[in-house]
Amino acid sequence: xxxxxxxxxxxxxxxxxxxxxxxxxxxxxxxxxxxxxxxxxxxxxxxxxxxxxxxxxxxxxxxxxxxxxxxxxxxxxxxxxxxxxxxxxxxxxxxxxxxxxxxxxxxxxxxxxxxxxxxxxxxxxxxxxxxxxxxxxxxxxxxxxxxxxxxxxxxxxxxxxxxxxxxxxxxxxxxxxxxxxxxxxxxxxxxxxxxxxxxxxxxxxxxxxxxxxxxxxxxxxxxxxxxxxxxxxxxxxxxxxxxxxxxxxxxxxxxxxxxxxxxxxxxxxxxxxxxxxxxxxxxxxxxxxxxxxxxxxxxxxxxxxxxxxxxxxxxxxxxxxxxxxxxxxxxxxxxxxxxxxxxxxxxxxxxxxxxxxxxxxxxxxxxxxxxxxxxxxxxxxxxxxxxxxxxxxxxxxxxxxxxxxxxxxxxxxxxxxxxxxxxxxxxxxxxxxxxxxxxxxxxxxxxxxxxxxxxxxxxxxxxxxxxxxxxxxxxxxxxxxxxxxxxxxxxxx
Numbered sequence: 001x002x003x004x005x006x007x008x009x010x011x012x013x014x015x016x017x018x019x020x021x022x023x024x025x026x027x028x029x030x031x032x033x034x035x036x037x038x039x040x041x042x043x044x045x046x047x048x049x050x051x052x053x054x055x056x057x058x059x060x061x062x063x064x065x066x067x068x069x070x071x072x073x074x075x076x077x078x079x080x081x082x083x084x085x086x087x088x089x090x091x092x093x094x095x096x097x098x099x100x101x102x103x104x105x106x107x108x109x110x111x112x113x114x115x116x117x118x119x120x121x122x123x124x125x126x127x128x129x130x131x132x133x134x135x136x137x138x139x140x141x142x143x144x145x146x147x148x149x150x151x152x153x154x155x156x157x158x159x160x161x162x163x164x165x166x167x168x169x170x171x172x173x174x175x176x177x178x179x180x181x182x183x184x185x186x187x188x189x190x191x192x193x194x195x196x197x198x199x200x201x202x203x204x205x206x207x208x209x210x211x212x213x214x215x216x217x218x219x220x221x222x223x224x225x226x227x228x229x230x231x232x233x234x235x236x237x238x239x240x241x242x243x244x245x246x247x248x249x250x251x252x253x254x255x256x257x258x259x260x261x262x263x264x265x266x267x268x269x270x271x272x273x274x275x276x277x278x279x280x281x282x283x284x285x286x287x288x289x290x291x292x293x294x295x296x297x298x299x300x301x302x303x304x305x306x307x308x309x310x311x312x313x314x315x316x317x318x319x320x321x322x323x324x325x326x327x328x329x330x331x332x333x334x335x336x337x338x339x340x341x342x343x344x345x346x347x348x349x350x351x352x353x354x355x356x357x358x359x360x361x362x363x364x365x366x367x368x369x370x371x372x373x374x375x376x377x378x379x380x381x382x383x384x385x386x387x388x389x390x391x392x393x394x395x396x397x398x399x400x401x402x403x404x405x406x407x408x409x410x411x412x413x414x415x416x417x418x419x420x421x422x423x424x425x426x427x428x429x430x431x432x433x434x435x436x437x438x439x440x441x442x443x444x445x446x447x448x449x450x451x452x453x454x455x456x457x458x459x460x461x462x463x464x465x466x467x468x469x470x471x472x473x474x475x476x477x478x479x480x481x482x483x484x485x486x487x488x489x490x491x492x493x
Contacts, residue, residue, distance in 0.1 A: 015053075015054065016054060016209050016210060019050050019053070019054060019209065020202060020205055020206055020209060022050075023046060023047060023050060023201075023205050024198055024201050024202050024205065026043065026046050027043050027197075027201045027205075028194070028197070028198065028201075030042055030043050030473055031043055031197075031473075032194060032197050034469065034471060034473045034474055035468065035469045035471075035474035036081035036474070036476075037081060037469075037473055037474035037475050037476045037479070038078065038472065038473060038474070038475045038476065039473035039474065040077050040081045040086075040089075041074055041075075041077040041078050041081075041089075042473075044074050044077065044089050044092075044093060045071070045074060047093055047205060047208060048067060048070050048071065048074070048092075048093060048096055050209065051063065051093070051096050051097055051100045051208060051209065052064065052067055052096075052100065054100065054209060055099075055100035055101075056100075056102070058102065059099065059100055059101065059102040060100075062099045062102075062104065063096060063099040063100040065099075066095050066096050066099040066104065067096055069092060069095060069096075070092035070093060070095060070096040071092075072092070073088045073089055073091060073092025073093075073095075073389075074088075074089050074092060075393075076088055076089075076389065076392035076393050077089055078476065078477050079392070079393050079476065079477050079478055080392075080395075080476050080477070080478040080479075081476065082391075082392060084388050084389075084391045084392040085392040087388060088385070088388060088389060088392055091115065091385075093208055094115060094118060094119065094208070095111075095115070097207075097208040097209070097211045098114065098115075098118060098211055100211075101210075101211040101212075103118075103211055107374075108378060109372065109374040109375045109377070109378040110374060110378075111378065112377050112378050112381040113374065113377065118211065121212075122204075122207055164178070236308065236311065239298055239311055240308075240310070240311055240314070242294075243311065243314035243315060243318060244314065246291070246318055247314060247317055247318050247321065250318065250321040250322070250325065251321065253325065254321055254324050254325065254328070257328040257331075257332075287322075287325060288322045288323075288325050288326050288329075288356050288357075288360060289356060291318065291319075291322045291360075292322070292356075292359065292360055292363055295315060295318070295319060295363055295367070296363065296373075298315070312367075315367065316364065316367075316368075319360055319361075319363060319364045319367075320364075322360050323357050323360050323361060323364075326353050326354075326356050326357035326360065327357060329353050330350060330353045330354065330357075333346060333349060333350055333353065334350075338407070338414075338415060339415065339416065340415075340416050341403075341404045341407070341408070341415055341416050341418075341419060341422075342399075342400045342403045342404055343400065343422065344396065344397070344400060347396060347399075347400065351387055351391070354387070355380075355383060355384060355387060358380075358383045359380050359383070362376055362379050362380060362383075363376065395429055395478060397426040397427060397429035397430065398426075398429040398430065398432065398433065400426060401423055401426050401429065401430035401432075401433035401434070402432070402433045402436070404418060404419070404422075404423065404433070405418065405423075405433040405434075405436055405437045406436075408437075410437070410441065410446060410450075411437065411440050411441065418437070420450070420453055420454065420457065423457070424457045424460075424461070427461065427464070428461045428462075428464050428465045428482055429478075429482070430461065431458065431461050431462065431465070431482060431485065431486065432482075432485055434454060434457065434458045434461070435458070435485075437454060438451070438454055438455065438458065441454070462486055465479070465482055465483060465486060466486075
């Protein structure tokens with residue numbers, strides 16, 4: 001019986017190349033030479049619609065379900081086209097491309113491994129694609145004639161250029177003729193930057209329109225677990241003694257933190273809470289990660305019955321202590337921020353510590369319910385995506401600026417003196433916080449040079465907003481809110 005999907009497959013192959021040209025043209029009109037803004041969202045939305053259009057009928061239902069997730073991943077780009085929003089949008093489009101190509105595993109726990117494998121294959125596929133364009137079979141039927149002719153001309157043109165160069169060295173007439181050619185004028189007719197943009201866009205979009213991944217790998221990902229760690233080689237006597245020692249050491253550390261950080265006990269003379277907090281925040285997170293690796297090695301899936309109940313209880317207690325260790329590291333970081341103000345790196349560190357704590361809790365659930373490593377990987381990936389989405393829709397720079405201003409010693413906030421240079425480095429997002437500072441600083445006796453510096457920074461940042469492109473393609477919801485803020489009354493001079 002003939003395959004009823006063949007006509008649809010042929011139609012998909014025929015429209016893939018014209019659709020690619022349309023998308024490259026749309027990307028050029030929307031993005032090239034324009035500031036990042038709404039144009040990024042619209043371009044990604046067009047790619048998503050194209051993936052749904054080109055999806056074979058047998059995959060269209062699955063692709064339609066994934067499309068809602070993909071569109072949700074694109075929404076943060078309306079707020080602001082930040083790095084985190086770009087990552088989310090890229091993941092959403094890759095998911096949709098895999099669903100449209102029938103390569104998305106039905107088992108949700110196998111999706112992260114499939115995504116990782118597809119993303120890692122993008123760079124080699126880009127180089128392989130350039131080589132395959134030299135082969136007639138890689139081109140659609142309608143373009144094979146032109147492709148074959150171009151392919152046949154590459155070697156003759158290269159050798160011809162070599163011969164012309166040799167003739168120019170032997171014949172002064174040919175040399176003068178070549179010197180008369182104004183290569184600079186010819187190159188000026190070619191916009192190399194735009195051409196590079198076209199090629200890069202075409203390459204990325206083509207990979208999404210025609211995704212390739214071993215179906216055998218997709219089936220294996222759905223049926224087999226991920227080997228995150230080797231089988232356990234730790235005997236029960238060794239494991240029992242290790243857990244007793246580790247629990248005692250961690251209990252001592254936890255009690256010290258409870259006494260000095262949570263209980264308010266006085267530290268030794270010459271040591272501040274900020275110093276105590278700063279020295280321990282990052283090593284504690286590394287300790288928790290090492291502990292998590294040890295637990296995964298000690299109790300692989302399916303071998304829970306091989307250990308005594310006491311050992312399992314010790315492991316649960318130890319994981320709980322590691323979670324407390326991460327919470328203690330977060331508290332240490334909070335104390336350090338209260339003393340030395342907030343920065344982007346400290347926000348990232350706090351989020352990282354939170355993710356480690358969540359990961360430890362997931363390891364506990366994985367052991368308790370005998371889940372697979374694929375489940376653990378998928379749940380950690382989901383946690384990371386939730387944090388990434390929150391970062392993408394949050395004005396981190398504005399929050400940092402507001403926190404530092406409100407808690408600065410300049411405004412009697414009890415924190416450190418406001419770092420003016422760092423505040424200026426946050427960009428226009430710091431303008432609302434700057435206005436708060438100037439409005440309240442006028443009632444305090446601050447040095448004139450400090451106030452003058454702040455006014456100059458505000459003027460420069462406001463100028464950055466005003467010279468920003470007013471083209472609708474560069475519009476963002478975050479920039480719109482900032483413009484509305486600047487349209488209000490300015491702080492008093």
